[in-house]
Structures are given as structure tokens and as C-alpha cells.
Amino acid sequence: MVDPMMPASETAYQKIRTFILQGEAIPGMQLTEEKLSEISGVSRTPVRDAVRRLENEMLVVRSASKRLFVADWSEGEVDEMFTLRAMLEAHAAARAASRIDDDTLELLHKINTELKDAVNQSSPDVTSFLEANRRFHDLILECAQSPRLNKLMPALVEQPVVRQTAHQYTKTQLNQSAIDHDELIAAFTAKDADWAKSVMTSHIRRAFHSFSMAAVPKP
Amino acid sequence: MVDPMMPASETAYQKIRTFILQGEAIPGMQLTEEKLSEISGVSRTPVRDAVRRLENEMLVVRSASKRLFVADWSEGEVDEMFTLRAMLEAHAAARAASRIDDDTLELLHKINTELKDAVNQSSPDVTSFLEANRRFHDLILECAQSPRLNKLMPALVEQPVVRQTAHQYTKTQLNQSAIDHDELIAAFTAKDADWAKSVMTSHIRRAFHSFSMAAVPKP
DNA sequence: TGCACTTCTATTGTATACAAAATCACCCCG
């Protein structure tokens, strides 16, 4: 599936990223460049390139003495992340509403159908759900045609804690995402920027509260 | 003033950044790693580190074939940059309003006094103005205590076009900034997040329109 | 002339060796 002749720095980026997102890495643990080059099978030079990218996504952090660690956030930081993501994705949705074309609308519909299929299994296929969800949001971002927004978003999505708790979501919660997406498509079809913006804001904030409940279940 | 034992990658970062921001670099011109290592006096390895940082600030861009160029934006992109900056800095101001302490308030006041001094010369000292302005906004950002916001902001400030047109601002426009800052301080003193947010939004959007007029003077 | 193909050159990518810096462990002295 992946390009076998991928540059080493890209290999390193993907391997390390997966290592962190899949939860093999413990938040706060140290990552030496040496160790990372073993994990990814390339030398330290491309590893350092990969690490710079991961630093910008805030998946790894650097201590004052330049040592690397797997990121670890407080509850407040996760909250702030969702807040910022809601602001920026809502803005993206508003821009997309003004710029969207019929082909893109159709594609969004197709992706959301796949998302629904992933949910409507006897036990929902969370991996496929996350994959379809990512593609849905990425397409909107692309449609917003804002290079700067594209640069900023990676620092606000795909965080390990969030990914891991996704498996605890109920079918009802996953279905609500599909319903939100349908309403977004309706707003896009009407080319109503305000509507799209509002729906996206609700969508992200609801995701945050679903996450909070899954992460810290009340007894 | 600068640390003489600065790491080479930091030297490279500052030299290249200055090279671009001071307008010695022409938007769209190619930057080879070789050339950059000559400019900064270090080898290509630390240059590559520096370039990664500059890429995130979108001061340099990479073509599909990985060649580097000085960034060059359309009017629409500058507009979008100010819009995003207004959103995020307003959010930062709101957070800061809830968290600010007396020492920080006093410091903000002191910085704004320096800013006013820079403006109230027979011919305003634009360099000092920009310096004080930067410190004022940086302090608010720090006070917002959001690591993520801190990571995002560098991609939205200090753009070459903006810096260069700053020298064309009228004394009235520069003074208006000082007045905005005073009102921000008032909002912070009252710990009124909404007020702070509104003032910051107006402040950034006014700056955008001042910039537009300076950049594209109407006959 | 136009256009494919091939060589050459410019530029980025990677590995490795060594330098610098930070951390750690230990020992000595009080």
C-alpha cells in the first residue's frame, strides 16, 4: 500500500508517528534519536527530520536540554486543543461552503456512506470509522483553500489519548457523527457559510464531551 | 546582545530569518541549502534544521521536488493570515484576562509606554515600535498559558510584506495601536475576557486595513 | 524545426564519524 521507495525521512516519520499514536509509547517516556533510528530502520539524520515534524504536531516535546519525550498533556490542554480545533475547523467549514463544487459534495457524501457502513456492524469497526472521519475532515480542509489553515491543523488533530478512547465510544455516539456530517453536507449544498460553521462547531464540541466521558467515566 | 556560543542551527535560523524579513530576499526566489549555509556560515546540517523551522512559519516553501523558495503570498492569503491571527490572538486575550496578575499588568503598561515613546518622535521610530509591539503581544500570549497556541502563532506573525509596509504607517495609525493597547490593559485589569477578546479582534483587524492601505495606496 | 532521448549538472537526501554538551555515578572530603 505504501510506496516502497519512500524517502527514509518519511519512513521514519510514519513509523515513529504510528509508534506514538498506537499507544506503544508511554506519555512522558524519553525518546533518544538512537532508539528512534532503530525503530524506523534509518540513520539519525532522517530521524531528526522526522522529529522536527512531530515536534510541530506536538506529539513529541523537547526538554530544556534538548532531550526528546513522548508528549503528555493535562486535561486542560486537551480541552484547549478541542477549543482551538473547533475554532479553526469551523472557519474552514465556512470557507469551504463558499468554495465547494458538486464533485466534492458527492465525494463527501460517498465518504460519509463508508463511515456509516463502518458504524453499522454488529460491533462497529472503529479503525475504519476513524479513517473515514479523517478523510471527511481533510477534504473540507482542502476545499477551504487556505494554505495557512492546512499548516496549522496538524497540530490540533490525531492525538494519542483521543485515538485510544475512540474505541470506547458507543454506537449512538458514532452515529451522531454521521448525522453531523450529513447536516454539514446540507449546509455545503446550500452554500450557507454560517450554517456550516455552526454545525462544525457543535460537531467538534460534542466530540470533546464524548471523549471526556469515555476518558474519565463517572461511576 | 546575542549569545556568542549559540548553536549553529540557531545562528542559521536567525540569519536566514533576518535575510528574509529585512527584504534582502525576493519573494519566490530559490534558496539552495548551499547558499543558505554560506549566508549563515555553518554547514548544511544545521541549515536544514533551521529551514524546517522556517517552513513551519511559512517564510519559506518547498516545491513538489523539494526545492526551497522564499514564500510569496497572494492578497487573499495575507487577508486569511490576519483573519486567523485575529481569531487566535483574541482567544489568547480572553484566556489572558482570566489569568493575568498584577506584575504582568504593570509590565504590559511599561511596554506600552515604551511603544508610545517610539511613536512620539519628530519622525516615529518604527523599528522600536515594532519591537515593543511584538513584546506586548508576546506577553499576552505567554499569559494565556496555552502551549498549543504558542506553537501556532509563529506561523501567523512577522510576515515580510507586513514588516516592510510598517514604515509607511502614519503617526495617527501608530498612535491608534497604543490606544488599543491601553484599552486591552483596561480589559485585563477588569478581568473581562469578552472585552479583551473584542478589543483584540478590532485591534488586529484595524491593523489589517492599515496594512492594506499602505500596501496598495489608493490614488 | 520539433521532439524524444541521453548526458551532464545542480540540488537534496542519507550515513557516518567526531565534537560538544548534558546527565549520571562515583568517590572523596567534611
Place this chain on the structure above:
DNA sequence: CGGGGTGATTTTGTATACAATAGAAGTGCA
């Protein structure tokens, strides 16, 4: 037993050489 320093070890930083790739410039053939 504690504190401070000192040497060893780990880790990051830098330079350099070479490999791989993209772009440019020719070259020959129709």
C-alpha cells in the same frame, strides 16, 4: 551521612563525503 566535584557515559549537535534524484542542456533523428 551529605555535598560537591570529577570522571565516565549517554545523548544531541555538526561537518563532511557520498548517493540519489530532479532539472537543464545538448544531441541526433525524423
